[in-house]
Amino acid sequence: MVRKDQVAQLFEQVVAGDRSALGRAITLVESTRPQDRAVVGDLLERCAAISRDSLRIGITGIPGVGKSTLIDALGMDLITSGHRVAVLAVDPSSALSGGSILGDKTRMTRLAHEDAAYIRPSPTGGSLGGVARRTREAIALCEAAGHDRILVETVGVGQSELDVERMTDLTLLLMITGAGDELQGIKRGIMEAADVIVITKVDDQARERAEQARRDLRNAIHLLPLRPNGRHPEVLLTNALTGEGIDGLARHIAERCTADREAGGLEAQRRMQDVHWLRKAIETGLVERFNADPLAGPAMEEAEARVRSGVASPFRAAEELLDRFRTGDAPLP
């Protein structure tokens, strides 16, 4: 796909702002082919060598809360302030249809037409556990391409959200005021990961509920541990369609990050995150190496047949297969 001698050229194109090259580079880092690995390492090393002041912002919240609309509005605000924006999605793709449920360009109607914005469509297809894998690396590529505001969108409230917190500088938790007990619905673990809680879709009809939710949240927040920067999350009210609160949100984010950067906290946090991503990269690499081994295929087929016929439990079949490779029946992994 990309030969080793072509990496320098691809990297130059990315740095020059060639959008198609950026897309190809991200596809390359998402590749699971063993022969692409050295090339990817080279590419990422080049990215790491050019340092830029960037801000990585995680955006999370349940489906329907208005993530895309807010990203569209916030992204436009950032562009107006002279920034270049990239939008990435950490997305558990539909395992059944292969259809993507996030990151659809058509949902960010204004941003999609801006030269200063790059929207990475979410992966389609995708294997369980593997889809979010290379988002961290895609961030590095977008930054090398000159995008200094990286918006990382994630659906829902599960595993992927905790991963996002470990690749961004701060996390926005989007909430909508609904039919009642929305505060009970937001569990401790989710609240703890938020730097800014953004109440969305605040219109005249919802304003009173939103103000009440803000008061309740501010009370609840003080029971939580402080964020790494020593602060509690702020609660802001927004309406992405009318633009209400968007500029205030952008300013709040900028102020927080400037303070964190000056205090050295931002850089320290990124180093900590890098250690986390080292561990994730090892996990991913172990599985990739196993899958790429020519002997793994036949061994897996045999194990699957035993499991399918009920001769062995999945656990036992996996242990036996791994023990075989370990004791040297095959040079793997």
Next chain:
Amino acid sequence: MVRKDQVAQLFEQVVAGDRSALGRAITLVESTRPQDRAVVGDLLERCAAISRDSLRIGITGIPGVGKSTLIDALGMDLITSGHRVAVLAVDPSSALSGGSILGDKTRMTRLAHEDAAYIRPSPTGGSLGGVARRTREAIALCEAAGHDRILVETVGVGQSELDVERMTDLTLLLMITGAGDELQGIKRGIMEAADVIVITKVDDQARERAEQARRDLRNAIHLLPLRPNGRHPEVLLTNALTGEGIDGLARHIAERCTADREAGGLEAQRRMQDVHWLRKAIETGLVERFNADPLAGPAMEEAEARVRSGVASPFRAAEELLDRFRTGDAPLP
């Protein structure tokens, strides 16, 4: 912890309905210690040997939708019909506080006092990507202990939900009618995984909205691919506090599963799921073996130091570490 010669005894205690033994057995299968692995394989093999007619029901939905309350009501209904219930949670624990956000016994007030119910508290602490790992194995243990209705609860709409669909016979998707566009919020990938859509908290105030949501959902559902059993999901209205619709839900589940079992679809689906769990067990096993290797610790520390000081990118450091082990510098993994 448990020696090989103690497995037979532990298994007998589990089968005899000893709740404390069941708890210890689940803790054992969740162990990551290499020395426990053979024992766990033995234990699970014994479980597989005793066949019981069980039903595994996944219960999913966003926070606040009322999962615990529904499980409490549905569980009581099942017990009244003579079943024995087990409740397990697939739970991305709070990575920050180690606090658990699910599966709290205190939230299932009636079920928690029933001899015919076993509620497994969710894992505390827990490493990223590792928490949901042994739920499949815990199901096997609960079934061996005579629980024939297994309710597997999962938070949210991400990765963990797709995993749950691969360990249950059918999936209930819980929805609440809220402040507006709740249908837009439920994305294709989530709807596709549902066998029954349960609208919760239907009271007089919400009834009209709930009926409208049911009509909308029924229209939307016909655009989706059929479930493996050749059906589209049904939409049911419930109120777990008043009990409205709970018995109907229990009957609907029973009818579906009887039909599926008689047609042979249930058993075929479980075999397919076993193959999926074989693959997951291999991934888990690869990482466990790596972590358990005495040489991995020092190598990781060295790699972490290089990443922390910015000398190497996480990707490159991981690749180099894995290549070292692969090319025989160390007998691992």
